[in-house]
Amino acid sequence: MTTLKVNGHDHEIDADPDTPLLYVLRDELKLNAAKFGCGLGQCGACTVIVDGKAVLSCVTPLLLLKGKAVTTLEGLGTIEKPAPIQRAFTEEQAAQCGYCIAGMMMRAQALLQRNPKPTDDQIRGELQINLCRCGTHMRILRAVHRAAHLMDTAELTTNNQGGAQ
Amino acid sequence: MNGPANLDRRQVLSGGGALIVSFSLSEAFAEEGAAAVPKPPGSLATSPYLDSWIRIDADGGITVFTGKAELGQGFKTAFQQIAAEELDVPFASLKVITADTSLTADEGYTSGSQSTQYSGTAIQNAAAQVRELLVAEAARRLDLPAESLRTQDGAVIAQDGRRLGYGELVVGDMLHVQAQPKSKLKSPSTYKVVGQSIPRVDIPAKVTGGAAYVQDMRLPGMVHARIVRPPSYGAQLTECDTSAVEKLPGFVKVVRDGNFLAVVARKEFQAIKAMKALSAAAKWKEKPTLPKQDDLLRVLTSLKSNDTTIFRASDPSAVGQKTVEATYTRPYQAHGSIGPSCAIAQLNDGAMTVWTHTQGVYPDRQGIAEMLKVPLENVRLIHVEGSGCYGHNGADDVAADAAVIARALPGIPVRVQWMREQEHAWEPFGPAMVTRLKASLDGDGRIADWNFDVWTNTHSMRPGGAGSMLAAQHKAEPFAVPAPKPIPLPAGGGDRNAIPIYKFPNAKVVHHFIPAMPVRVSAMRALGAYHNVFSIESFMTELAELAGEDSVEFRLKHLEDKRGREVIEKAAKEFGWQKGQKAPADRGYGFAFARYKSLAAYCAIASEVEVNRETGRARLVRAVAAVDSGQVVNPDGLINQVEGAIIQSTSWTLYEAVTFDDTRITSTDWQTYPILRFDAVPDKVDVHIINRPGLPFLGSGETGQGPAAASVANAVANATGKRLRDLPLTRKKIKDAIDA
C-alpha cells in the first residue's frame, strides 16, 4: 500500500510501485480527466500537475511520487464551482471531441501558475507536447488567454477540496 | 432486420400515459423514389413512426431519440435545439438519447456529414408533427378550434388561459403514428433556439472530469483485456506458450482463437504487463504483402480496376488551344484518433451488450451477431462517445474484440483498450489515391475541355458483415473480408467530388475503382473529396495562372451555382483578396472552393502560408473561410467544425503519410506519424457563415477538408513559385523544389 496525495486528500493506493500514475488515477481513484492517449509520453492527454508542475502521468510511476502532491482537473473545480481555466474553456467552447482537453487544461494551468501573463508564443511553446486531432487549437489558445485574464481580474480560488474523490 | 417492438420495454413503460418507443425495422437505406407515396423527410423515410423520435412521459419529460452518434461534432446539442424549437419547450427540458440498437431508429452510420441533414431533419419534422398532434388533442379536449391554441414551454394554451401540459395530453399510443410527408415547420423568423450558439451540453462534463467517454465507463466487476495483435497483415500465430503469463498477478484468462489472441486481467496495468509478456511469448510467421511505399503512383495505376465514366459533357463548338496535364497523388493517411479505440462488452444470460464508439451501432451489431453466430436480437450495441474518430477507425474492431472476449467470460463486463501502436497499425486508413487531370483553354482563357481520372480503392469497408472486423478475420475459422463496393453517386466514395461543380462545355470524369486492397482501408473524413478537391482546385489555380487570370475570378467565370458564387465572393472579400495582389516576402496566397459531395455544404477558403526558403518549412498563417450550410442550427458549432477541418486538413496536407515496408506498417505512433502541433498552428482562422433561414440543413462536418488542402497547396505554390502535387507537401519536398 502506498499513500498518495491527490487533490488535497491522502489516498491509500493498492497498486504496484511501478504502476504509472495514469492508471492509479483512473483505475484506483476512478478519476476521469487524465486520459490514455498513447502511454508513451508523446501526446499529453494524460497531463496532470505534480507539485505545481505539469507531468505526463502515463510515464510517471507511482514510486516517484512519494511525498508529492498530485492535482488533477477534478481538483481544480466542479461544474457548479468551476476554476478560471474551466470557465474559460467552457466560455470559449474550446472542445470538439474533447478528449485532449483535460490534458491541455492541466498543462495550461501549470503554466499560468508560474507565469500569469504568458504571451501567445509562450502558450504555444508550452502546449507543444499536447496533441489535438480535431483542430481545436485556436480555441484552446483563446481559452488559455481568457483563463489568464480571469485569474488576473478575479481573486484566485483554487479549489483543492472540491470535486475530487 | 424486421420484428415487432420489444415486449419487455412495453411492460416497463406501460401505464401512466407514457409513450412506448417502437420503430420500423426497415432497411437502413431507403430507395429513392421506390415508393409511389411521397416519403416523409430525412430519416423519417426509413423510420416513420413519430415515437421512434420523440417520447413524452406523463410528467411532461421529453426524450429525443436519434440513431446518430455524437462524435464530438456537437450535434447532440444541435438536435436538442431543433426539437426544442419545434416542440416549443425550453432547451434544457429535453434529453437526447443517441444510437442504441434497443432504443433508437436505425440510421445506419453517423458519417458523410448526414446527421443534421437526415436525423436533424427527421427530428425537426417529427417534433413539428408531434406538436400538431398535441394541439389537436388539446383542441378536442377543450372543444376549441386548433387554430385558437398556441404552444409554449411544454404546454398547449388556450386564449382564455386554460393550459394543458404535454404530459397530460399524451395518451396511449397517440404518437405511434407514421409521419406525414409534410410538416408545419416553424418559420425561421420566429426561431428562438435554432440559429443560436447554444453552449454544448457535453462540454461541462468534459472540462471537469465527468464521465464522458466509453473509456470512462466502469461497470461492477469489470475486468481489463488487451489484444495481442499480429505484427502484420496475414501473420500466422505459430506458437504461444502462455504458462508464464498465467502466473502474472491479476491474471484472469487468455483468449485464443486462431490468430486472435488476447489476455484478461483484473487491473488495467496488470493487463498491460500481461499483454507484453504474452506478446513476447507469441511467435508469428509473417509474409511480405505490402506494396512499395514510394511507388504508389505506379502501384495504383497498374492494379486491376473497374473503370466507369461517371460524367460526360460534350460541346464540339468549344475548342481548346492550350492543353495542360497534371497528376496528383495522395498516400495512405491515418485517422489518428487521440484516444485509441475502446469498447466494453458483457454477456448476460445469452444477451450480449456492447458499449462502443462505433459510428454504426446497427451495422456493427449485425457484424458481431454474425461473427458470434447468434440471433440479432441477442446483441445490443449502445453508442458511448469515444475520442474523435474522423471516420472508420478501430472502433468497430474493438467492439468485436470485446464481444469475443466477453463471450469467454460470461456475466463479466470486459473492457478492451487498444494500445496506441495497435490503433496506428491496424486502423483502416484513408486510401491512397491518384488523379490525372487534363484540360484545355480556349482563346478567351476559358476551359473548353476537362478530363479527370481518379484511381482509388473503396472508401468504405465498414461492417455489416463480420468479415469487416479483425476479430472475425483472425479467428481459426475466419470470415472472409467482404468484397469492396463503391459507394453510389451522387455521394460517391473515391469519386466523391470527382465531378466538378464548374460548368465545362466538354468534360469526362472516369472513376477507376480498384478492388484489391493491399493496405487496409476504409472511410476517412471527406472520403475521396479530400484528394479530388485538392486536385481540382490545385489544377484550377494552375489553369488560372496559365490563362493569366486571378484565381477567384477564374473560378467565378466557370461557376453558375449561385450559392457557390456567394461563398467564393464572401471568402475572397473577408480575406482581402485582390486581383494582382502580391504576398509579402516568403509568403503566398491560395484559394479553393468546393461543395461537399456536390449536394452538401459549400465552403470556400482563402489562405496565407509562409515558407522558409532555407528549410522549406511551411506554416499556415491565416485562413479565411466562408460556408453555406443551409439553415444553421448552431453557428458556433458550425464554426468549430470548419475551423477544425481547416487545421486537420492542413496537417494531412503538409505532414501525413502512413509508412510501411514490405511486411509491416511502420508508422505506429506519434514519432513516426507526426501530426500538427502548436508550433505550426496558424495565427488566425476566421469562418464566415452565410445563413439560409428555412433552407434544408446541409452536412458541414467534412466540407472544409478538400478546400483547405488545395488552398494551402496553392499558397505554397504562390510563395515558392513551384507547384507540388504529391501529398503530403513535406518540408523536404518544398525545400527540394525551391533548391531545384
Next chain:
Amino acid sequence: MAQSHKSFLGRMTRSRIFAGAAIAALVGGAVAAFAVTWRPAIEFVEPPAPQSFDPALVKRGRDLAAMGNCSDCHTVKGGKDFAGGLPVPTPFGAVYSSNITPDPETGIGRWSEAAFRRAMRAGVDRAGHHLYPTFPYDHFTNVTDEDDRALYAFLMTRRAVRAPAHANDLAFPFNQRFVVAGWKLLFLKGGTYKADGAQSAEWNRGAYLVEGLAHCGACHTPRNALGAEKPSASFSGADVDNWHAYAINAQSPSPLPWTTEALFHYLRYGWDSDHGVARGPMAEVAANLSSVPESDVRAIAVYMTSVFGPPPQATRADLKSPSARSTPADDPGALIYQAACATCHEAGSPLPYSGINLRLSTALSAPEPRNAANVILGGIRPVGGERSPIMPGFANSMTDEQIAALLNYLRGRFSTKAAWSGIEQIVRDARRTDTVSLQSAPGSSTTSGVSTQREKP
C-alpha cells in the same frame, strides 16, 4: 631594443636600465601591437545584385554553409535566418553572433568578397576590427578561396534582414578588440589546409572539411585559459553550451567503436543503431549534414575514423550485461529505471524511434553525467512535422535526488567505468539551463529557424 654593453651599463644604475628597457619595450611593443592590431578597412561596395551570382555557385555555397553550420550560430530560434543575435557563452562573457544577411546597414551587404574572405581567413571585419574567435576563424582559415567565393555568393543571395548587432557582454579587458590581436598572434595559424599526400583524396577532403568549415574541434577540443584549442589535445572532448562534446579520438568513451559506416550514418541521418540518436547541438549538425552531398559526409566519416584511431575489437556481444558491481534489489535507482525507463529502453524496437539499449549509451560512459542528466531532464522534443524520436522529459516528475540515484545506477549497470561523483550537483546545474537546443530563446515559437530532419530516404 636596448643593447647591453659593459661600458654603457657601467655608467647606468640598474633601475634606470630597467626603466629604459621598459620604456623601449613599451614603445616597441606599442609599435608592434599597433602593427599587429591595426587592420585597414576594406572599401565598402554597393550590395551586389543577387542575380549577379551564378546559381550553381550559390548552390555550392548553400552546401558549404550547411557544413559550416553557419545558421546554428547566426540564427536565433524564432528569428530570421542569418540575422544573428545568438549569445554564445564563453568563459569571458557572452559574445553575440552578427548579422550576416546582405543588409547594407546592419549586415554584410556592403562587404566585398575580399572583405568576406579576410573575415574567414584572418578574423577581421570589413572595417578592420578584430572578430572574437567565437567565430571560429581558426578553422575557417583553412577554407579555400574558391569555397569562400561560393559562401559569399550564398550569403549575398539571402534575404536581407535589418537587425543591428547586439552588444557583447564581455568584461574588461576582453571587450577591447585589440586584445584579440594578441590571441591571434599566439593561436591563429594562417593558411589553407594542406593535403596529406600519403592519404586518399577522400580522406583529404574529409580533413579539409573537418579542420575547416565543419570546425568539429571548436566543440570537441578542450581549450586553454585564453580560450584557444589545445593542439596537443585535438578532439579530446570539451564542454560546450551545457553539453559535453565527447572525445572523438582514441579517448572516445563510446562503448562500441565508431566505424566509418556508423559515423556516416550518424552524421547523415542523425542516428546510428550502435550509438543512439544525435542530441543537443549535434542534432542540428546532423540536420544540416542531411542536405549536403553524401560524398562530403562520407569524406568526413573517413577522416574521423582515422582520428578515432584503430578501434578496439568490441562488438555488441562484448558489452556489459549483468552488472559487475551488484546493486541491492531495493536500490532506488534500479527501481526507478525499471519503472520509468525500461519499458522504452528495453523494448528492443529498432532505432531511432525507441529508447536505445543503454549498454550502447556513450552518455553513461562519459567522464561526467552532464549529457545524461540533460536528456533525462529534458527528454527529446518532437520536431514539428517530421518523423523524429520523442522521449518524455522527467524534470517535472523526478527530483534531483531521484535523478542522481538513477544516474548512479545506470552508470554502474551499463558502463564499465568508475562511479561518477558529484552527480546531484550536476543534475542541479543541468536543471537550471535550457539544454534542449543550441538556439533557444524563452518561449519562442519555431516559425522559422532550424528544423531537423530524421528521415531515412
